[in-house]
Amino acid sequence: MKGIIDLGRQDMPPSRRGILGAGLLSVALTDPNWPDVMGRMETVRQGRVQRIGMPDVDMVIAMTERVSELDDQFGGRHARPMAAAFLVNTVAPYLRADGSEPVRKAMMSAASDLCYLTGYMAVDEGLHGLAQQYYLKALQLAGASEDHLTYCTTLRGMSVQAVDLGHGRAAVRLADAAAAASPQAGPRMRAFLTGQQAHAYAQVGNRNEALRYLRDAEAAMEKAESRERAFGSYDPSSLQYHTSQVRFELGDAHGAVEAMQESDRLRHDVYRRTRVKERAVLAERQLSIGHLEAACATWHMALDDYPLIQSGRADQRVQNMFKLIRPHLGNHAARDLYERARTVTPATLMTSEQRITP
Incomplete structure (x- = not known):
């Protein structure tokens, strides 16, 4: 090989x-x-x-x-x-x-x-x-x-990569291919696959298909959870994350915030890297609907774990935070967040402007 x-x-x-x-x-x-x-x-x-x-x-x-x-x-x-x-x-x-x-x-x-x-x-x-x-x-x-399981999982992973990069059409093709390659999937696997289909279709603006696949994922998850609770696999927290992504792509920012908050509540503590990344996403969406102080509180929770991980995606989210919060530094909560972030973010990730106290 x-x-x-x-x-x-x-x-x-x-x-x-x-x-x-x-x-x-x-x-x-x-x-x-x-x-x-x-x-x-x-x-x-x-x-x-x-x-x-x-x-x-x-x-x-x-x-x-x-x-x-x-x-x-x-x-x-x-x-x-x-x-x-x-x-x-x-x-x-x-x-x-x-x-x-x-x-x-x-x-x-x-x-x-x-x-x-x-x-x-x-x-x-x-x-x-x-x-x-x-x-x-x-x-x-x-x-x-x-190995059909790994084959489908990999195709789905490629769809996740594509949708995160904004390549919606490719994400749809890959998500559909993953689902097609696993026609006999059990309910949890079906939720795993259709949740990603929902996100991909939402990104290309196909509202009907996105909501249909999201309903399919919800029904499959309900069936899976009624049989057994599974740790370390696609679970209700993961489904709420996809629900948030679908709602956000379809223009429902308030609904996206609610679903992401529920995802955070349900998430197992061991997934530290995911917790940092998704709390940062939640904070960005809270800020987008005008909830500045709530966003600052969520970003603080993300920063609690941030120094413990080495993740490019987490780094990107922290860099986004600096840009988004800077226009609000007249607010006490925003100022405290900005100052704390400067103490835990590697200097190599900050601009010269961010290294200097505003």
């Missing part, structure tokens, strides 16, 4: 390849099985792997889950170098090794999921071209392994 090797090395400078060991050390303490995982990875590095089995697949899956947790807590800029190193040093040799057909397909599926996650983290950094390369590799591996 030469493509994965090249992609990983392009993503990760040689000087940063050593980060893998330190990163693994930090997560090894949380799982009693990690000593065995560490041993397997050392074996791969030394070139002794000739044949893989399901324990090797399980190790890749476990590592992907750990990197995903780090991404949620600390942002893509922290976690992506680790994922890229893991692709180069461990997953690529596994994909070249011998194994039974079921094991090889399972390994390709696990590698596909890791490529998707790495692409998602590249989006978080604002490295959109690199993200698309990872997404395309994820699609290739998912197709080869007949």
Whole structure:
């Protein structure tokens, strides 16, 4: 799988390849099985792997889950170098090794999921071209392994990237393709897919389709929640986020604020990076409807977590905050927010004007 090797090395400078060991050390303490995982990875590095089995697949899956947790807590800029190193040093040799057909397909599926996650983290950094390369590799591996779940998830991720960049028509095509590729999806997966379709259609101004897909997502979520509550997947908070996005795209700023507030209330605490980004979006929308002091309070909550993450999307939202709040510095709440933001924002992200007290 030469493509994965090249992609990983392009993503990760040689000087940063050593980060893998330190990163693994930090997560090894949380799982009693990690000593065995560490041993397997050392074996791969030394070139002794000739044949893989399901324990090797399980190790890749476990590592992907750990990197995903780090991404949620600390942002893509922290976690992506680790994922890229893991692709180069461990997953690529596994994909070249011998194994039974079921094991090889399972390994390709696990590698596909890791490529998707790495692409998602590249989006978080604002490295959109690199993200698309990872997404395309994820699609290739998912197709080869007949992994419909990762295939659909990746297409949906590409739609999310497109809609965030304002490419509504591309977002619609990708969201529709994701839904079409998963005709037998369960209710939670259906909500996951149709919620994104609703957002994409709203961005291109197709009100009827946007609202239809949003209703479909709501019905599917209700069915999913009646069966079981799921942590770490598409949940009512995620659906409220999509509801807010649809309402905003369709011109209902007040409704968008209400839905985003509900999303924030329902969100699990572990998603720190998402919390920062979406609270900043909520504050922007509160300001757009004239609720200056409420917006300042929401931005303060975003700043509580902001120093703990490394995220290009979060950085962009903080830069937006400086621009939006500056015309309101005659207001005491706005002034306090501006001064606090100057103390927690890296100097490299601020303009010379922002570094000077107004």
